[in-house]
Amino acid sequence: MNTHQLPVVVIGAGPVGLAAAAHLVERGIEPLVLEAGGRAGAAVREWSHVRLFSTWSEVVDPAADKLLAATGWTHPDPAAYPSGGDWAEQYLQPLSDALGDRVRTGxxxxxxxxxxxxRIVDAGRETQPFVVHVAYADGREERVLARAVIDASGTWTVPSPAGGSGLPALGEKAAADRITYRVPDLADPGVRARYAGRRTAVIGSGASAFTALAHLAELAGARDGTGTHTVWILRRGISGSTFGGGTADQLPARGALGLAAKAAVDDGHADAVTGFRTEAFERGADGRLVLLGEDGRRLDPVDEAIVLTGYRPDLSFLAELRLGLDDRLQAPVALAPLIDPNQHSCGTVSPHGHRELSHPEPGVYLVGMKSYGRAPTFLATTGYEQVRSVVAAIAGDLDSADRVELALPETGVCGGAGLFDTPGTRQTDRGGCCAGPEPQPVGPWAS
Known part of the structure; x- marks a missing residue:
């Protein structure tokens, strides 16, 4: 079989997956984008209420821009900050529409x-095409052959638990009715009523936690928010880098997000509990939750808990492929030292492309947030440059694939104390860049 006649399967119709498809089209290679959600940008739509801390000029891929321009699409104001909903409706959906039946949803x-x-068999392995098993909502199954596979499925569907050991805390699953792993949309009346006048624990120390702190502080100051209070739970202490780079951040809105979280604490809307690693949730007779720490501390009861401790890659459907992943970060082995949050902030990650993203299984690439595994230093422009390089390599243009250039904005803090620009963020115990999705006042994804 001539595998070059087969499409390149792209898993995920989010920002990076659709950018990969646009680059493939530009190279004359047929993409097939497979999206589990009902529409393009399904994950982004789940944090549609969060405003990005990057401007439109930083979140539109160049190849996608060219493809859209041919349809008469008008680029939004480059200096404006889109929300997740804006990004999905004004960019991702039009891009999916422009790609037509190359994108399959559901x-x-x-x-x-x-x-x-x-994965055991060596003989003839590299001459065989990839086979991608898919399932449809109506129960149908299909096998799709591909010349290469680009997995841009992200990490949104696998939030990290509250437990300090990386495992769910005791009682965490039983308390699911009072725990969320997303930044709540307090503009929704039903959601707002859940937190108004209540005592809420926010667990995490990255951009998503900052967002939740800022939103709950705003609610506390509103007419219907009397009595609203937040307990901010950090696994480490508070230092000069806890709130990011502030006015020194080269992404001003990202710096403003950290300052808003600091204001929530300074103004008394949130109390910080430091060095607390959650061991268990206990439910009182009144249904409220008591958090127990590994050191034996018991916190006063809370009505709700918002767990924002990061996200993890789902590697289960890739089990038959020979992946080379770092045993700590679950990122490609060559990429892991470049993005180690103990050493790097968002602005200190080295440029990287297809070589750092390759695996022992030729022709398969993990890109976007998924390529970073559990590391939190990812920016949207990083993903766009990744897929440009990867697609050039698939096309056989190694000169272009190896010419990786990427200038990332500094966070304004020293070493590994940066902020992550995607929803669901956390920070490492040793002060590394945060990780996850959903920030604000001007939000998650960035350049």
């Missing part, structure tokens, strides 16, 4: 392998 990838070869 399709879940359940497995990827080599045709006729499980």
């Amino acid at each position: 399709v879940t990838v359940t497995g990827v392998s080599r045709a006729g070869r499980d």
Whole structure:
């Protein structure tokens, strides 16, 4: 079989997946984008109420821009800050529409392998196409052959638990009715009523936690928010870098987000509990939650808990592929030292492309947030440059693929104490860049 006649399967119709498809089209290679959600940008739509801390000029991929321009699409104001909803409706959906039937929605990838070869078999492996198993909402199944696979499925569907050990805290699952792993949309009357006048624990120390702190502080100052109070739970202490770079951040809105969180504490709307690693949730007779720490501390009861401790990659459907992943970060081995949050902030990550993203299984690439595994230093422009390089390599243009240039904005803090620009963010115990999705006042994804 001539595998070059087959499409390149792209998993995920989010910002990076659709950018990959645009680059493939530009190279004359047929993409097939498989999206589990019902529409393009399904994950982004789930944090549609959050405003990005990057401007429109920083969140539109160049190849996608060219593809859209041919349809008469008008680029939004480059200096404006879109919300997640704006990004999805004004950019991702039009881009998906421009790609036409190259994008399939409502399709879940359940497995990827080599045709006729499980991960054990060596003989003839690299000459076989990839086989992608998919399932549709109506129960149908299909096998799709591909010349290469670009996994841009992100990490949104696998939030990290509250437990300080990386495992769910005791009682965490039983308390699910009072715990959320997303920044709540307090503009929604039903959601607002859940937190107004209540005592809420926010667990996490990254951009998502900052967002939640700022939103709850705003609610506390509103007419219907009397009695609203937040308990901010950090696994480490508060230092000069806890709130990011402030006015020194090269992304001003990202710096403003940290300052808003600091104001929530300074103004008395939130109390910080430091060095607290959650061991268990206990439910009182009144239904409220008591958090127990690994050191034996018991906190006063709270009505709700918002857990924003980061996200993790789902690697289950890639089990038959030979991936080379770092045993700590779950990122490609060559990429891991470049993005280690103990050493790097968002602005100190080295430029990287197809070589750092390659695996022992030729032709498969993890890109976007998923390529960073559990590391939190990812920016949207990083993903766009990743797929430009990867697609050039797939096309056989190694000169272009190896010419990776990427200038990232500094966070304004020293070493590894930066802020992450995607929803669901956390910070490492040793002060690394935060990780996850959803920031504000001017939000998550960035340049």
